[in-house]
Amino acid sequence: MLEVRHLHLAFDDLVLADDISFQLEAGLTHVIIGPNGTGKSTLLKTLFGDLQPKQGEVLFAGEPLNRKHLEQWRKRFGYMPQDIRLDVGLSVLEVVLLGQLDALSLKLGDSLLEEALQSLDQIGLLHLANRDVRTLSGGQCQMVLFAQALMRQPEILMLDEPVSALDLHFQQVMLDHLDTNTKRNGWVSIMILHDLNLAAQYADNLLVLKNGKLVAQGAPKDILTPELVYDVYGVKAEVLTDSAGIPFIRTQRAGHEATLTLA
Numbered sequence: 169m170l171e172v173r174h175l176h177l178a179f180d181d182l183v184l185a186d187d188i189s190f191q192l193e194a195g196l197t198h199v200i201i202g203p204n205g206t207g208k209s210t211l212l213k214t215l216f217g218d219l220q221p222k223q224g225e226v227l228f229a230g231e232p233l234n235r236k237h238l239e240q241w242r243k244r245f246g247y248m249p250q251d252i253r254l255d256v257g258l259s260v261l262e263v264v265l266l267g268q269l270d271a272l273s274l275k276l277g278d279s280l281l282e283e284a285l286q287s288l289d290q291i292g293l294l295h296l297a298n299r300d301v302r303t304l305s306g307g308q309c310q311m312v313l314f315a316q317a318l319m320r321q322p323e324i325l326m327l328d329e330p331v332s333a334l335d336l337h338f339q340q341v342m343l344d345h346l347d348t349n350t351k352r353n354g355w356v357s358i359m360i361l362h363d364l365n366l367a368a369q370y371a372d373n374l375l376v377l378k379n380g381k382l383v384a385q386g387a388p389k390d391i392l393t394p395e396l397v398y399d400v401y402g403v404k405a406e407v408l409t410d411s412a413g414i415p416f417i418r419t420q421r422a423g424h425e426a427t428l429t430l431a
């Protein structure tokens with residue numbers, strides 16, 4: 169379990185976390201949503217040890233994050249930051265292999281190579297293995313970085329807006345893959361999303377951040393309401409339920425307030 173206790177984060181007088189506490193259980197996908205600029209990415213950086221909180225603690229399996237042992241702490245993480253540009257002269261396969269940098273020695277073992285090729289194959293990117301990463305599209309880059317994060321076999325997987333450039337097919341490939349691996353391997357998976365429908369579909373636990381506060385947390389079906397959407401985003405929306413009992417959100421276009429007729 170990854171735990172945050174009484175976290176206080178601020179840049180000068182901009183407060184991004186005001187006494188926030190939560191526990192993220194292993195084997196579940198935890199999705200963070202909230203308005204632009206509310207501190208979601210900053211929170212992930214803090215969990216990774218990139219930023220020092222003003223107050224509060226981060227713990228994994230009861231062990232506190234200690235900045236003296238940052239390297240040890242980070243070994244547990246697969247972390248895909250937001251808007252990464254791959255500006256190095258490496259192939260897709262090489263970038264995926266970097267996920268296992270700790271295990272790479274002067275001689276690359278067959279098993280690592282096999283694993284990297286398999287992970288590319290599983291997400292439908294094997295045909296790109298020898299491509300220079302500088303020639304990839306934004307969506308292809310996101311998929312490659314996802315494969316790299318998986319290669320780490322992390323205990324904690326953090327994905328910051330991982331689907332922002334993906335088409336419908338690759339959104340599903342990535343998120344299904346994440347879901348299956350999280351449950352099978354008992355990872356603590358944390359993902360920031362803007363698409364509330366994807367959040368509702370894939371979050372086992374949804375955390376809603378706004379103005380430095382955790383304003384709601386729980387299963388999407390229990391917390392996603394029109395009131396919450398309005399409070400957090402200032403947007404009027406209907407929250408409907410699909411045949412599997414999962415909420416879906418339909419925003420209203422100005423001047424088109426008609427409600428949906430469901431078949």
Ligand SMILES: Nc1ncnc2c1ncn2[C@@H]1O[C@H](COP(=O)(O)OP(=O)(O)O)[C@@H](O)[C@H]1O
Binds near residue numbers: 208
């Ligand atoms: N190093 C920094 N110094 C000062 N302000 C920062 C720094 N990093 C982020 N911010 C500000 O903190 C706020 C939250 O940023 P961020 O965590 O990236 O938001 P989100 O991911 O929720 O969109 C933004 O207003 C941003 O400009």
Ligand SMILES: [Mg+2]
Binds near residue numbers: 208209210328
């Ligand atoms: Mg962000």
